[in-house]
Amino acid sequence: MVSTLSNEDLLAMHCEMIKARTASDRLWSLQRQGRIGTIAPIDGQEATTVGAAQALDPLTDWVLPQYREPLALGRYGPEVLNRFVAWAIGHPDGGHIPEPIRVFPPQISLATQILHAVGLAWAMKLRNERGVVLVFFGDGSSSEGDFYEAGNLAGVLKVPVIFVCANNQWAISTPTTKQTAAASFAAKADAFGIPGVTVDGMDPVAMHEVVQAARDRALDGRGATLIEAVSYRLGAHTTADDPTRYIPAAELEEARQRDPIVMFGRQLEDRGLWNSELEHDAHASAEQAIDAAWAFATNLPLRQSDLFDHVFAQPTQRQRLERASLEAHLGSTS
Numbered sequence: 001m002v003s004t005l006s007n008e009d010l011l012a013m014h015c016e017m018i019k020a021r022t023a024s025d026r027l028w029s030l031q032r033q034g035r036i037g038t039i040a041p042i043d044g045q046e047a048t049t050v051g052a053a054q055a056l057d058p059l060t061d062w063v064l065p066q067y068r069e070p071l072a073l074g075r076y077g078p079e080v081l082n083r084f085v086a087w088a089i090g091h092p093d094g095g096h097i098p099e100p101i102r103v104f105p106p107q108i109s110l111a112t113q114i115l116h117a118v119g120l121a122w123a124m125k126l127r128n129e130r131g132v133v134l135v136f137f138g139d140g141s142s143s144e145g146d147f148y149e150a151g152n153l154a155g156v157l158k159v160p161v162i163f164v165c166a167n168n169q170w171a172i173s174t175p176t177t178k179q180t181a182a183a184s185f186a187a188k189a190d191a192f193g194i195p196g197v198t199v200d201g202m203d204p205v206a207m208h209e210v211v212q213a214a215r216d217r218a219l220d221g222r223g224a225t226l227i228e229a230v231s232y233r234l235g236a237h238t239t240a241d242d243p244t245r246y247i248p249a250a251e252l253e254e255a256r257q258r259d260p261i262v263m264f265g266r267q268l269e270d271r272g273l274w275n276s277e278l279e280h281d282a283h284a285s286a287e288q289a290i291d292a293a294w295a296f297a298t299n300l301p302l303r304q305s306d307l308f309d310h311v312f313a314q315p316t317q318r319q320r321l322e323r324a325s326l327e328a329h330l331g332s333t334s
């Protein structure tokens, strides 16, 4: 493990990975109890997200997640988890957190966030704002036209964007062998005229290193990088999925042997940085963070206007009718 990270950074990364996994488990149970909607576990991809975020500066750099990453972006503050849990219980914008957090809401509509990221990076370039934009998307999302349009434009405009393709081997039940005939997802960078890098997405230190290099390059005015972070989806696609129907048990078992949290914990232990006491404390503070997020989310007043505000500067006729209809319905049921 060669790295420029301090021991403190390494420990913070491990604690964040533990928090993400714990949150994933807790949200799974809450969904099973009918207390939140569908959610996507992060299991297996903690290192991809945490390692990448560690290379960013929350004061200048933006993150655009897909739908798994918000569980592991604590580097941007506890508000990210609070907002995610609020979103999971039905607040469309995650509860109006007034603090300026440079993390976009989760994105379900595959690959659209990649276009938003390039637009944002272009705006930053035009305004001479220092910083970069990092966007996460899955191997499945890379089959969308939006990915190719965004990548092409980023290459031409030389904008400060970092594309992180989280290759967890699956897009619901579609394996990567059926997703692309390319040699790798990183190879697609050639078509955009930008560098493409493949990295072990189950190693947070390796992740940090490649994102840091991509960030330096972007800040230098040399444009975008495509990073393929190779991991394995250890859990179900979402709470609505049964992966035992399509993932070979032996393959999953092999991947579990490379569980990023177990592997990183061992590395830290070997360096004398981790022990069972710290492990216990990390789990306790993870539980506290989730309790706090749950308290935040469940104490928010439900505002039906959330569904309609901020969609367009001026509501359309259809939105006005839908809003009136919802208000009438809520009025008649309350």
Ligand SMILES: Cc1ncc(C[n+]2csc(CCOP(=O)(O)OP(=O)(O)O)c2C)c(N)n1
Pocket (backbone or CB within 6 Å): 066, 068, 108, 109, 110, 111, 137, 138, 139, 140, 141, 142, 168, 170, 171, 172, 233, 237
């Ligand atoms: C535009 C669009 N098409 C289809 C879907 C349905 N869908 C939801 S998740 C998913 C698979 C995405 O796979 P990947 O990008 O690899 O992300 P992962 O779930 O593996 O993290 C699909 C097809 C969607 N949400 N949006």
Ligand SMILES: [Mg+2]
Pocket (backbone or CB within 6 Å): 138, 139, 140, 166, 167, 168, 169, 170, 171, 172
């Ligand atoms: Mg995938």
